[in-house]
Amino acid sequence: MWVSDILCIIGWFSIALAKDAMWLNIGRISSGIGLGLISYVVPVYIAEVSPKHVRGTFTFTNQILQNCGLAMVYFSGNYINWRTLALIGVLPCFIQAIGLFFVPESPRWLAKVGTDTELENSLLRLRGRDADISREASEIQVVTKMVENDSSSRSTFCDLFQRKYSYTLVVGIGLMLVQQFSGSSAVVAYASTIFRKSGFSVALGSTLLGFFMIPKAMIGVILVDKWGRRPLLLTSASGMSISSILIGIAFTLQKMKLLPNLTPIFTFICLMLYIGTFAIGLGGLPWVTMSEIFPINIKVTAGSIVTLVSFSSSSMVTYAFNFLFEWSTQGTFYIFGGIAGAALLFIWLLVPETKGLSLEEIQTKFIHQPNETNQT
16 A cells, blocks of 8 residues: 555656656556555455454445545536646545554454464454454464465466366456446546537536535445345446446437437436446445455455456446447447346356355355355
């Protein structure tokens, strides 16, 4: 996280003080690498330090704060110069870099490197000085040592593709692919273009979208440890598929010049439904699930691959959206609706429920007993 903060600080300063395009590119590369690192590390860290009964809520809170940042940019970007916005982006990085001096290291990582005393001290800082951490510490140590002593549990890149890791790898990569190829990044990035094409006011649409950013993320935080991961993911994929198809129908009606006064409002409502259903499940839960299912010995390698898949597919979808939208406005959303429908099937068949399980219980269930891996 420190490395990520440094890269983001360098990137934002390069953008804010840029004199030509080269410095803008340097800034975007530096902040992009920092963002890629922190997008993976933060959910993993939160999952490793949180009690199992609130782990989903705590990890999902990361999404709320991301949406707070998005909402701030949607509003302030209308009034503040982009160089000033870049300087504002430095502030949270500085605050986190200082705050990390007061944050304990992950007890799971401390167990992996063999510092049991520091592991217990970390758990006491996290759970409270009067908490009984003996059972949790023992469970972490036992499972970590079991993994370390297993000769087949090495952590090189090639070892990642052992059969016993295939299920978790398919789930992690699959969730990131359906998250992005269902159109989420493109819809958020090009919301103003969609509003303009539908005939809805861009200024009003962007403002209402900014207001909608934070409450939509709070729904997932409230429900994730009550409903569980699978029900929210299934609800999310269903809502995204239906709303995408409805947006496609709205653009079809517009092309046929039917109901011209209603299609702009209908498109706006369906777009809000799409973004809202995305937020409660596929927006944050792939990162929550990814932070839970990979064992400690492959967490870095597997997490890096999953993060690379997420950002690469996001770039591809965002890049291709303009071409697809020019080709066919309605066809673009029919494609997104079909992919979201396929995501529903993928989640139903393969994605496990991890609510109420400790990370060690998840690891034992999905790695060391692969034949019993199934949806709960």
